[in-house]
Amino acid sequence: MSAKPQIKGWCPGALRPMLSGDGWVVRVRPYGGRLTAAQAEGLATLAAAHGNGMLDLSSRGNLQIRGVKEATHATLIAGLRALSLVDADANIEGRRNILVTPFWRVGDEAEVLAAQLTEALAASDAPALPGKFGFAIDTGTQPVLQQASADVRVERDAQGRMILVADGFEFGKHVTPETAINEAIALASWFMKARNAETRMAQAFQNHAKLPSDFAVPRQRQSYVPKPGQTQSGNLVALAFGQTTSETLASLVKYGSLRMTPWRMMIVEDTRHIPQVDGIITDPDDPLLRVVACTGAPGCTQARGSTRDIAALLAPHVALDQMLHVSGCTKGCAHPGSAPLTIVATKSGYDLIRNGSTGDAPDQINLTPDTLIKAT
Ligand code: SF4
Incomplete structure (x- = not known):
């Protein structure tokens, strides 16, 4: 039960x-x-x-x-x-926040390290981590997960050597496939001792935390766009x-x-056929790839209005190099950062924010679906 x-x-x-x-x-x-x-x-x-x-x-x-x-x-x-x-159990589940590069190959280091980390986080002596604290195993030739949420990362430097990275810090520390997971767990434990009230690694660096001096290897910057x-x-x-x-x-x-x-x-995992399935996007130029939207109403109880119907309506009007974020409230779950166009549902319609995020002052307020089309 x-x-x-x-x-x-x-x-x-x-x-x-x-x-x-x-x-x-x-x-x-x-x-x-x-x-x-x-x-x-x-x-x-x-x-x-x-x-x-x-x-x-x-x-x-x-x-x-x-x-x-x-x-x-x-x-x-x-x-x-x-x-x-x-x-x-639920505690192990809560700790097992692991992202893995999807481009791993059978038996390669990413696959092995992900399995080792899963085991380490299930151990009885694993650190009790905050709910959103996570790990990224990003050991392909080029990093692809740097924009994704994680606190402890395993990547490669520009010379291809494996490094351990604390999110929010520009330098990593050399590790080997044999030491990477022990070092990753040690870094998570270090965070638990070094933090004040912070729940994420990057917050701790912004506020006060300082890493040991052996974190001195420059990170390789991500250029991959999915x-x-x-x-x-x-x-x-x-x-x-x-x-x-x-x-x-x-x-x-x-x-x-x-x-x-x-x-x-x-x-x-099929390199021969493009899936012919209704409901998926296979065209890299599909306008829906330029919009993000949270669940909105009625799926989310906090929403002030619907979101995905608005995003789908506006998608063809979003310029190729732009991005539109539609949010059901100011929480901004689908895209916490800034976007060229942000729309927030309110009690009296939709607010539009240009080059900002859901918490910023709107440029236009009380818009309807029709007036939104003209405004975007
Ligand atoms: S942004 Fe608001 S409306 Fe959208 S999913 Fe989050 S809490 Fe719900």
Whole structure:
């Protein structure tokens, strides 16, 4: 039997789901960032049976089953456990925030390090970390995860040597495949001692923290921009607003196993075919790739208005080099930073902010869908 769902003081997961406007959100963290074809098929079946059939791919590469009823949560967890998609307990699940470069190759260092880190975070002596604290295993030739949320990163320097990086700090420390995970755990433990009230590594550096002097190796800067298309690991396909349905997931997995990314895209491990599945984006110039939007109303109880219908309406009007963020309230969950165009739902319509974020003063207020088209 799973524990009764809780919402306060926990990082949401499968074992501790989060209540939203359309029911419980059950967040599944695929091990190593990958779902085998059998796991993905099983997950699609469970989402259809116990949720409302909608799934979100989060900015941390996790899949969220939406619309789960409290009464069927335990059955859903039993199904996920049978697919080997749930941790032994909620504390281990809460610590296992690991992003892995989706371009890993079978048996390479990224795959091995991700498995080692999973094991280390499940150990009884693993540090008790804040809910959003995370790790990135980004050991391809070029880093691809630097824009994604993580606190402790394993990357390569410009010479190809492996380095350990504390997020928010410009220099790393050389490590080896043999030492990387022990060093990563030690860095997380260092943070827990060095922090004040901060919950993220970068906040601690902004405020006061200083790393030991051996963190002196310059980081290699990311130049990779994800776009749908063929990669050496399979086809990268996008999901509009990071959302999909159980039917789309079940169709997609017929092409191969799936690798999660933090870009609202998945890699389908098939290098021969472009998946022909309704509900996915395979065209790198699709206007929907230029808009981001949170759940909004009615799925989120805090939303002041709908978001994704507005974003889809405005997408063809967004210039090629621009980006539009539509948010259901000022919290800005889908894109915490600045954007060329930001729209925030309010009690009396939509506010528009140019070159700012959801918390900034609006340039125009009380807009309607029609006046938004003219304003963007
Ligand atoms: S930004 Fe506001 S409306 Fe959108 S998902 Fe977050 S809390 Fe909900």
